Amino acid sequence: MNTLEVRNLKKYFKTPRGMLHAVDNVSFTIQEGKTLGVVGESGCGKSTLGRTVIRLLEKTDGEIFFEGQNVSDAKGKKLKALRGNTQMIFQDPFSSLNPRMTVSQTIAEPMRIYKRGGRKEIVERVRELMETVGLSQRFQDSYPHELDGGRRQRIGVARALALNPKLIVCDEPVSALDVSIQAQIINLMQNLQEQRNLAYIFITHDLSVVRHISDEILVMYLGVEAERCPAKELFKNPAHPYTRALLSAIPRVNIHKKTERVILEGEITSPIDPPDACRFAARCQYALDICRRREPALTEIGENHFAACHRVGEAL
Amino acid sequence: MFFEIKDLSIHYSTGGNTFKAVNHIDLSVEKGQTIGLVGETGAGKTSTALGIMNLVPNPPGRIVSGEILLEGKDILKMSKIETRRVRGNRISMIFQDPMTSLNPTITVGEQLSEVIRVHQKASKIEATLKAKEMLETVGISGDRYGEYPHQFSGGMKQRVVISMALACNPELLIADEPTTALDVTIQAQVLELMKKLKNDFDASMLMITHDLGVVAEICDSVAIMYAGEIIEFGSLEDIFDSPSHPYTVLLFGCVPDIDSDVKRLTPIEGLMPDPSRLPEGCHFYPRCPKRIPICAGEAPVNVEIGDGHKVKCFLFGKGAALN
Numbered sequence: 001m002n003t004l005e006v007r008n009l010k011k012y013f014k015t016p017r018g019m020l021h022a023v024d025n026v027s028f029t030i031q032e033g034k035t036l037g038v039v040g041e042s043g044c045g046k047s048t049l050g051r052t053v054i055r056l057l058e059k060t061d062g063e064i065f066f067e068g069q070n071v072s073d074a075k076g077k078k079l080k081a082l083r084g085n086t087q088m089i090f091q092d093p094f095s096s097l098n099p100r101m102t103v104s105q106t107i108a109e110p111m112r113i114y115k116r117g118g119r120k121e122i123v124e125r126v127r128e129l130m131e132t133v134g135l136s137q138r139f140q141d142s143y144p145h146e147l148d149g150g151r152r153q154r155i156g157v158a159r160a161l162a163l164n165p166k167l168i169v170c171d172e173p174v175s176a177l178d179v180s181i182q183a184q185i186i187n188l189m190q191n192l193q194e195q196r197n198l199a200y201i202f203i204t205h206d207l208s209v210v211r212h213i214s215d216e217i218l219v220m221y222l223g224v225e226a227e228r229c230p231a232k233e234l235f236k237n238p239a240h241p242y243t244r245a246l247l248s249a250i251p252r253v254n255i256h257k258k259t260e261r262v263i264l265e266g267e268i269t270s271p272i273d274p275p276d277a278c279r280f281a282a283r284c285q286y287a288l289d290i291c292r293r294r295e296p297a298l299t300e301i302g303e304n305h306f307a308a309c310h311r312v313g314e315a316l
Numbered sequence: 317m318f319f320e321i322k323d324l325s326i327h328y329s330t331g332g333n334t335f336k337a338v339n340h341i342d343l344s345v346e347k348g349q350t351i352g353l354v355g356e357t358g359a360g361k362t363s364t365a366l367g368i369m370n371l372v373p374n375p376p377g378r379i380v381s382g383e384i385l386l387e388g389k390d391i392l393k394m395s396k397i398e399t400r401r402v403r404g405n406r407i408s409m410i411f412q413d414p415m416t417s418l419n420p421t422i423t424v425g426e427q428l429s430e431v432i433r434v435h436q437k438a439s440k441i442e443a444t445l446k447a448k449e450m451l452e453t454v455g456i457s458g459d460r461y462g463e464y465p466h467q468f469s470g471g472m473k474q475r476v477v478i479s480m481a482l483a484c485n486p487e488l489l490i491a492d493e494p495t496t497a498l499d500v501t502i503q504a505q506v507l508e509l510m511k512k513l514k515n516d517f518d519a520s521m522l523m524i525t526h527d528l529g530v531v532a533e534i535c536d537s538v539a540i541m542y543a544g545e546i547i548e549f550g551s552l553e554d555i556f557d558s559p560s561h562p563y564t565v566l567l568f569g570c571v572p573d574i575d576s577d578v579k580r581l582t583p584i585e586g587l588m589p590d591p592s593r594l595p596e597g598c599h600f601y602p603r604c605p606k607r608i609p610i611c612a613g614e615a616p617v618n619v620e621i622g623d624g625h626k627v628k629c630f631l632f633g634k635g636a637a638l639n
Contacts, residue, residue, distance in 0.1 A: 183583035212572035251529025
């Protein structure tokens with residue numbers, strides 16, 4: 001079953017200099033128990049996308065379906081129910097926890113708000129959740145500042161699980177952690193997904209992590225989809241020049257396998273009132289005249305493999 | 317030897333606690349060589365770098381022992397004036413966060429030319445010209461001399477910081493996580509630039525990072541740090557092809573490799589020890605899957621297991637016989 005379906009989602013922000021196109025025409029579906037990885041550079045709109053699909057931000061246009069139901073404009077009770085089913089894990093475990101709440105209060109809060117059981121049941125449930133995420137009971141009365149980054153992120157995970165959601169948007173959940181701790185949290189998230197059949201939207205800029213955890217990957221560039229396909233396919237046959245540059249930029253841990261590196265010139269351009277052109281054209285080594293005159297459409301170039309590039313059919 | 321750290325220890329004291337951030341480390345860098353100093357948060361990497369520059373904030377920090385020898389001369393014993401001549405001129409440092417290492421109220425060019433004026437006794441005009449030239453070297457147009465840091469993107473700010481560090485042709489460059497705050501594409505640009513500059517200026521470099529990918533990219537040898545100690549040291553091939561200390565081995569297991577498939581990563585259980593209460597014996601033994609009884613009571617010493625490949629672990633040398 002499709003947990004989430006998003007069609008032509010747009011999110012614009014009004015700025016003094018014009019309309020900022022943070023998310024422009026993004027579509028995807030996520031099935032139960034699967035992970036969609038969203039990658040791109042800072043400022044490409046990946047966090048905005050994550051927040052808009054679970055309605056933390058109001059969309060500008062487009063449709064969002066949760067388990068087949070159109071929730072694009074859900075209000076009141078319906079919206080509250082949706083929010084119980086879609087939770088979020090934030091990047092920074094230092095600023096996403098209330099410093100004045102203890103671990104158990106933090107984990108219990110969603111259940112109190114949603115009135116899931118009485119006091120005793122909630123206490124019992126908090127105990128269970130702490131065990132699930134590997135937090136020892138002795139921390140239940142600790143405050144976030146007493147804990148290290150890995151443990152804090154475990155609180156974030158426990159809190160996101162408290163309402164038994166179907167979908168969790170994970171916005172760079174391991175970027176602030178050391179590698180040894182990062183591996184602990186990634187494994188925890190994979191185990192939880194298997195046990196509970198959770199769907200994840202995993203937003204990150206770390207391509208090795210995203211390859212490890214995702215079933216499908218969406219590469220974003222300045223608010224648009226550059227490429228979307230199954231995770232392995234993306235690394236085997238990257239089609240979009242941007243994806244290729246991105247992949248070649250990863251420093252490899254292997255010292256004997258050196259890849260030809262495509263160094264991208266310049267930086268990401270402005271997403272304010274973008275012209276009708278390929279948004280990557282200014283940095284693309286293959287850019288032609290047409291790339292600067294017309295925005296390429298997202299086309300299917302293989303099974304479940306989509307890319308938005310005028311020259312995608314050519315062997316570049 | 318061009319540059320040597322001998323038996324460096326740095327402690328921080330606050331509220332009656334002593335945090336042993338760096339414990340008896342030895343490290344040497346040859347001319348033109350790049351050494352990677354790898355470790356997790358709290359391993360003592362940045363303290364080591366500050367120690368080299370004699371910049372450990374005192375109080376609470378204190379260099380309790382050790383020598384830092386630049387061509388045989390101990391930086392820690394130099395007078396203030398001598399230290400100033402070394403700092404920025406012969407040894408310079410690139411700090412981790414480009415957003416906070418530039419002054420937001422002074423133009424980028426002004427900050428850059430100040431470095432040149434102070435260290436090379438250049439006139440204002442000469443310094444301005446040199447500053448513009450340095451900006452060009454790192455791929456920023458000299459026309460942007462008069463702009464303020466907020467007008468630059470993160471990658472460009474980091475390039476400004478790099479050009480500042482290179483302005484006086486230092487012989488040793490200390491780079492503290494120079495690319496951690498950047499996107500991969502920008503990281504690739506900066507690494508490429510650092511490689512080029514290293515060759516052009518023939519500088520030695522100490523690259524502090526937690527990213528093994530970056531190390532593979534740019535370093536000639538690698539020192540792995542854990543709880544204030546260098547627990548393994550060797551050439552790039554030694555460390556990447558035959559990592560020997562259990563911590564090093566586990567560290568590689570934590571990183572998802574983009575070229576191979578594993579279903580689950582192998583994390584290191586537990587946490588880095590509190591530097592105010594370091595365990596007796598080997599500092600890694602509480603988390604070590606291969607620990608043997610001797611690890612709890614005695615501190616391991618360096619064992620040379622190959623040409624220049626040193627490991628601080630009882631599984632090698634003397635302890636191996638006991639095992």
